[in-house]
Amino acid sequence: xxxxxxxxxxxxxxxxxxxxxxxxxxxxxxxxxxxxxxxxxxxxxxxxxxxxxxxxxxxxxxxxxxxxxxxxxxxxxxxxxxxxxxxxxxxxxxxxxxxxxxxxxxxxxxxxxxxxxxxxxxxxxxxxxxxxxxxxxxxxxxxxxxxxxxxxxxxxxxxxxxxxxxxxxxxxxxxxxxxxxxxxxxxxxxxxxxxxxxxxxxxxxxxxxxxxxxxxxxxxxxxxxxxxxxxxxxxxxxxxxxxxxxx
Amino acid sequence: xxxxxxxxxxxxxxxxxxxxxxxxxxxxxxxxxxxxxxxxxxxxxxxxxxxxxxxxxxxxxxxxxxxxxxxxxxxxxxxxxxxxxxxxxxxxxxxxxxxxxxxxxxxxxxxxxxxxxxxxxxxxxxxxxxxxxxxxxxxxxxxxxxxxxxxxxxxxxxxxxxxxxxxxxxxxxxxxxxxxxxxxxxxxxxxxxxxxxxxxxxxxxxxxxxxxxxxxxxxxxxxxxxxxxxxxxxxxxxxxxxxxxxxxxxxxxxxxxxxxxxxxxxxxxxxxxxxxxxxxxxxxxxxxxxxxxxxxxxxxxxxxxxxxxxxx
Numbered sequence: 001x002x003x004x005x006x007x008x009x010x011x012x013x014x015x016x017x018x019x020x021x022x023x024x025x026x027x028x029x030x031x032x033x034x035x036x037x038x039x040x041x042x043x044x045x046x047x048x049x050x051x052x053x054x055x056x057x058x059x060x061x062x063x064x065x066x067x068x069x070x071x072x073x074x075x076x077x078x079x080x081x082x083x084x085x086x087x088x089x090x091x092x093x094x095x096x097x098x099x100x101x102x103x104x105x106x107x108x109x110x111x112x113x114x115x116x117x118x119x120x121x122x123x124x125x126x127x128x129x130x131x132x133x134x135x136x137x138x139x140x141x142x143x144x145x146x147x148x149x150x151x152x153x154x155x156x157x158x159x160x161x162x163x164x165x166x167x168x169x170x171x172x173x174x175x176x177x178x179x180x181x182x183x184x185x186x187x188x189x190x191x192x193x194x195x196x197x198x199x200x201x202x203x204x205x206x207x208x209x210x211x212x213x214x215x216x217x218x219x220x221x222x223x224x225x226x227x228x229x230x231x232x233x234x235x236x237x238x239x240x241x242x243x244x245x246x247x
Numbered sequence: 248x249x250x251x252x253x254x255x256x257x258x259x260x261x262x263x264x265x266x267x268x269x270x271x272x273x274x275x276x277x278x279x280x281x282x283x284x285x286x287x288x289x290x291x292x293x294x295x296x297x298x299x300x301x302x303x304x305x306x307x308x309x310x311x312x313x314x315x316x317x318x319x320x321x322x323x324x325x326x327x328x329x330x331x332x333x334x335x336x337x338x339x340x341x342x343x344x345x346x347x348x349x350x351x352x353x354x355x356x357x358x359x360x361x362x363x364x365x366x367x368x369x370x371x372x373x374x375x376x377x378x379x380x381x382x383x384x385x386x387x388x389x390x391x392x393x394x395x396x397x398x399x400x401x402x403x404x405x406x407x408x409x410x411x412x413x414x415x416x417x418x419x420x421x422x423x424x425x426x427x428x429x430x431x432x433x434x435x436x437x438x439x440x441x442x443x444x445x446x447x448x449x450x451x452x453x454x455x456x457x458x459x460x461x462x463x464x465x466x467x468x469x470x471x472x473x474x475x476x477x478x479x480x481x482x483x484x485x486x487x488x489x490x491x492x493x494x495x496x497x498x499x500x501x502x503x504x505x506x507x508x509x510x511x512x513x514x515x516x517x518x519x520x521x522x523x524x525x526x527x528x529x530x531x532x533x534x535x536x537x538x539x540x541x542x543x544x545x546x547x548x549x550x551x552x553x554x555x556x557x558x559x
Contacts, residue, residue, distance in 0.1 A: 053433070077439035089434035091427040093494075102420070102427055104439030156439045 003065075004029045004160050004191040005050070005081075010059035012042075012049055012215075019045040020056070020215045027160070027208075029064075032182075032192040034202050037212035038235060043195045044086060046212065047162050050193075051083045052076040063160060064108070080108025082158035086165040086195075088145035090137040096148060097133035100124055103155035119155060127151045127181055143174030150181060160191045167196055179205065211235070252418040255497060259410045263403050270396055279399045283467055285507035286402040290409045290460035292487040292499035297413060298449040299485070300493035301422065303429035304352075308363035309484045311347060311370060312340040312454040314475040316461020321387030321471040322380075329392035333462050340458025341451055348450040352443050355432065367476040374473035386472025389465045402463055406500070409456045413496045416452065425449055429494070479521055486528045492538025501539050 003026040012020040020042045027033045035043050048054035050061050052073040061068045063081050071079070091099050100120045124130040127147040132140065140148060146166055153161055166182070167175055183205065186192060196202050203209075209226045211219040219229040226232055266286075270279060295309040316336035323332050351362045374381045381387065393401050416422050424445055428435045432442050465471045474480070483506070491502020506527065510520050531538060 051437075053436075072441070072443075073433075073436040074439050074441045077437065082439075083437055085434065085437070089431045089437075091430040091434065093426045093430055094423055098423055099427075099438075102423055102438060102440070106439065152434075152438055 002028055004031070004063070005193065006062045006065075007046075007050065008060050008062070010046075010049055010056045010061065012045055012054060012056045018215055020049065022059070023212070023215070023217050024059075025210055025217060025220055027191060027193055030186075030189050030191055031208060032186050032194070032206050033208040033210055034206045035193060035195045035210045035212060036197070040214075041212040042215040043212055044164060045215075047083060047164055047195065050162065051081060074104070077156050077158075078104065078106050080106040080157070080159035081162070082106075082153035082156045082160070083162040084146075084149035084153050084164055084166060086168060088142070088149050090140070090145055090148060092136070092138035094137055095134050096129055096137055096140070096151075097124065099137050099148060100133075100151050100155045103152055105155065105157035106159070108157070108159040119157070123151045123154045126154065126184065128177060142169050143171060143177070146170060146174070147178065147181070150178075154185075158190070160193070161185065163192065163194045163196075165195050165197065167202075249418050252414060255414050256411060259407060259414070259497070263407050267400065267403055270399070276395060279396065280467075281508065281511045283399045283402045285504045286399075286406045287460050287464050287467060288483070288487060288503035288507050289500035290402075290406050290463075291457050291484050292491065292503040293410055293413055293496050294453040294456035294460070295484050295488055296493060296496055296499045297416065297425065297453050298446070299488060300495065300499070301417065301425035301429055302446055302449050303494075304446065305360040305485065306363045306450075306453075307360055307481050307485060308347065308366040309453070309457060310367040310476050310480040311343055312457035313461030313464055314367065314370060314471075314480070315340045315343050316458035317389075317465035317468075317471040317475050318374075318381070318387070318461075319458070320462040320465035321382075321389050324389055324465075333459055336462035337455045337458035340454040340461065344451045344454035345447075348447045352446040352450065364481070367481050368478075371473045371476035374476065382472070384473060386470055386474075389469050389471055391466035391469055393466060394469075398463065398466055402467070405459055405463060409460070410496060410500060412456065413452075417496050421448075426494070482521065483524060486524045490528050490531045490538055492540025495538070495540045498538045498540030505539060 005027040007023060007025050010020055010023045011018065023046065035046065037043050045054065049056045052068060052071050052075065063079055066079065068076055068079065068081070091102070094102065097120060100123055105119065121130060124133055127150055129144060129147055129151060132144065137148060146169070150163065150166065166178055170178060182192065186205070194202065203223045207222050209219070209221065209223050210217060211226055211232050213231070213235040218231040218235065219226045266282065273279070291309060291313050295306060298304055299306045316339065319336040319339045320332055323335050327335065347363070347366050351359055354362060375383055391398065424440060427438070428440065428442050428445055435442050487502040487506050488499040490506060491500065492498025506524055509523065509527070513520070513523060535541060
């Protein structure tokens with residue numbers, strides 16, 4: 001029961017293509033895990049399977065011991081598992097404040113206390129968007145949109161938060177701001193799983209890295225251990241596809 | 248109540264109040280009959296807007312709901328007191344909203360719209376097939392409990408109630424949930440929103456109101472026949488909504504009045520009515536993409552600009 005998230009032998013196929021092959025890992029309560037891997041490694045597919053947006057052909061996912069199989073995405077969120085999208089998906093006809101107020105809070109969460117009226121403000125202050133609460137969500141900058149994604153997910157009061165490439169498209173100042181938010185959430189005891197390319201930003205923060213390559217888990221451990229793994233070096237540095245720029 | 252809701256309700260009260268006073272000066276029964284029809288179309292178009300404009304699922308089959316309401320008036324009119332026929336028409340439409348909605352609303356994107364197109368055509372066929380009950384192509388005679396001025400006031404009252412309900416919903420958390428689903432349904436799911444249930448809710452709400460209007464529609468025509476499920480009827484509602492301005496409730500109502508009055512003023516070319524409607528819609532899409540409603544926003548802005556320019 002110590003694992004917040006358990007991914008057990010998950011395989012996901014699209015037509016002929018196998019996007020995930022027999023992937024297993026656990027994330028402990030309060031842990032921060034980073035999932036890395038070259039483009040097309042299956043990272044986003046993994047998130048989609050975990051959050052109910054895609055159904056795996058084999059294997060299962062459990063949240064705090066409860067299987068999530070067959071639950072619709074919104075039902076997964078109500079169980080306390082929230083996600084963000086790599087490319088922000090704002091509600092363009094709502095304001096920042098309305099966006100956050102619309103999220104349906106789960107009962108499982110760590111971020112908010114008991115569901116109440118102050119939640120929207122707390123979440124927006126956390127990501128420093130409170131001053132922009134009356135602006136239409138569609139008019140935010142790319143960086144603010146990314147933070148609004150995080151705010152909307154937090155407003156569902158998750159016990160586990162999945163962030164899909166939160167740093168992509170951010171400038172240096174925005175990155176620092178996001179890192180502060182992530183550290184605050186980690187310190188508050190929220191369990192986090194983060195997909196990221198920007199390793200430098202995260203290696204400072206995390207002690208747990210999971211590496212996917214062509215849909216398989218090829219390494220899992222501390223950043224130092226993973227960086228010495230021969231298959232990781234091969235995936236990133238040499239051989240197939242020339243992924244050196246991500247390292 | 249938000250300020251915006253208060254302003255819009257006041258505008259509805261003023262506009263419909265003016266229409267209610269119109270018979271003091273205009274006693275021509277033809278004019279009142281046309282305005283009655285326009286008010287009924289306004290009920291259909293605004294109730295269509297909640298699913299189509301807010302959730303963004305273009306419904307080509309809204310005729311199912313007011314057609315079922317109209318047939319209910321045909322079936323039950325002789326057997327029930329008029330005040331029970333109205334809720335019966337609404338209830339029948341709601342039943343059909345579930346019948347159509349439950350299988351359809353899990354579909355995403357254009358598939359839902361395409362499916363909604365089919366249902367009125369099925370009902371049109373059924374009306375021909377079960378001619379013992381429906382009267383086939385001749386339809387059913389409807390003995391209206393109200394006519395002329397009485398029906399005119401009833402239509403205006405129902406329109407007022409419809410717009411008030413829809414505006415209140417649109418400005419509420421429920422309305423924002425509908426808009427969020429329309430903006431991005433995956434994001435709405437990620438926010439914990441059960442999108443299928445809300446789509447069904449919008450379907451049912453629109454159907455309940457359209458069913459009420461459908462009963463009055465049968466009273467107005469004194470008749471109900473399979474043509475109520477025809478392609479023209481369904482497209483007319485969509486065109487009224489687009490021309491008026493989707494996602495505003497009041498826009499589609501304005502579009503309904505505009506196109507109904509335009510259609511009547513071109514009565515000699517009746518045959519080409521759908522052509523005229525489509526032409527107006529194309530002009531709107533090209534030059535006024537957010538519909539006649541956006542004129543209301545454009546005019547004050549224009550006036551401000553002129554006002555700023557004037558002192559120089």
